[in-house]
Amino acid sequence: MLENIPKDELLTLIREFPDRSIKWLLETPDNVRGLLLIADKDLAKRINYKKLERINQTFILNSFRKLEADMLYVAPFLDDSDTIERKVVIYILIEHQSTVDPMIPFRILSYIMQVWHTQQRDWEDKNIPLSQWQFRPVLPIVFYTGNQEWNKPLNMKQLVNLPSALERFIPSHEILFLNLENTPSENLVVDGNPFGWILRVIQKEYTSETEFGKELWLAVENIDEMPSEERANWVKFMIFLWAFVTHRRSKDQHERLFNIVKSAVKDKTRKEEIEKMGKTMAQALIEEGIEKGLQQGFQQGKKEGLKEGLKEGLYDTISLGLEIKFGTDGLALLEKVLKIESVRKLEAIRDAIKTTNQIKDIEKLIKK
DSSP states (O other), rough: OOGSOHHHHHHHHHHTTTHHHHHHTTSSHHHHHHHHHHHHHHHHTOOGGGEEEEEOOOOOOOOGTTTTEEEEEEEEHHHHTEEEEEEEEEEEEEEOSSOOOOHHHHHHHHHHHHHHHHHHHHHHHHTGGGOOOOOOOEEEEEEEOOOOOOOSSGGGGGGGOOOOGGGGGSSSOOOOEGGGGGGGGHHTTTGTTHHHHHHHHHHHTTTTTTHHHHHHHHHHHHHHHHOOGGHHHHHHHHHHHHHHHHHHHHHHHHHHHHHHHHHHOHHHHHHHHHHHHHHHHHHHHHHHHHHHHHHHHHHHHHHHHHHHHHHHHHHHHHHHHHHHHHHHHHHHHHHTTTTTTHHHHHHHHHHHHOOOOOOOHHHHHHHH
16 A cells, blocks of 8 residues: 555655645545544534545645645535535645734635635636526635644634724634644544544654653554555555654654554554555655755865765765664664765665665675
8 A cells, every 4th residue: 555655755745744744644535524523523524525526726825835735625515404415615724833823814714715716717717607606615724733822813803903883894704723732632533533643643742752652652553443445544644653753753762653653553464564664764765865965965065075075965865874774773883984985885885775674785885
């Protein structure tokens, strides 16, 4: 199943983890369901996720791309009053920024209008008679992952300086709001949806290794209960946790935390998949490190001479590769590597790290 995830997708996840990871998980319909169950359980249960369609469009300005991301879906919505399915637009705004943005109500209103403008243009392009125009309702959800206290109301009234007698003329729209930091952990795993266990791990990002490790074990143990037909999403969750540990926890904790993940998985086949996953992700990290190392080398080369610059880039790349692939045993070789002056020999060690799983092969090259 891991082989079904393109290599460039893994590299993108690694390279842009803070901005890309949650969005990557929400590309799976059942994870959208998990998010909605936490935000509004009653509404979540009225949506047909089997017919959920992702609209590959964004309304976020370039200047906000590093602070937030948006995801747009269309899905059938069942109304109890007449048991008829009508389509609803689900608009998810993922807020990465740690500071509170009081302009969220205005931006959400702007995004809703853009959704409707898009629908209007579609009617016009298809020559749909005006009498048949009916805008789809938009269900907006703000998913805030920052750790600053959010005490700003999500309405337009706070943004308009008008007498109270004119408040009724201000646009009013409800926004579902999920503040991950302030949501009780037990509320995240409502109905046993595995996406909530991922959110619980994210909540523990800044806790001690012991506390984080306990939550990681619980998450993997519960996610491991997912049935075999949901294996593709299970793989996604495991990749996310692997990348989260790599990016969010200190390097000295990585090996111990990865062992927790392996130990919490009971199924033999899935244990093997975890081992394979770790190697694949490590390989992707190594190749990403090689690319960065070469870029760094050439940049330094402009100032220090190409040869010396390349050597610095190779030292960094090899250091990263030794740590990821061989852990503390690999780092023990770093002192010897740093004494090597030959660029050709360093390149050979770098290439060997990509292809071998035997540390003795690296030791032989160092001794040559």
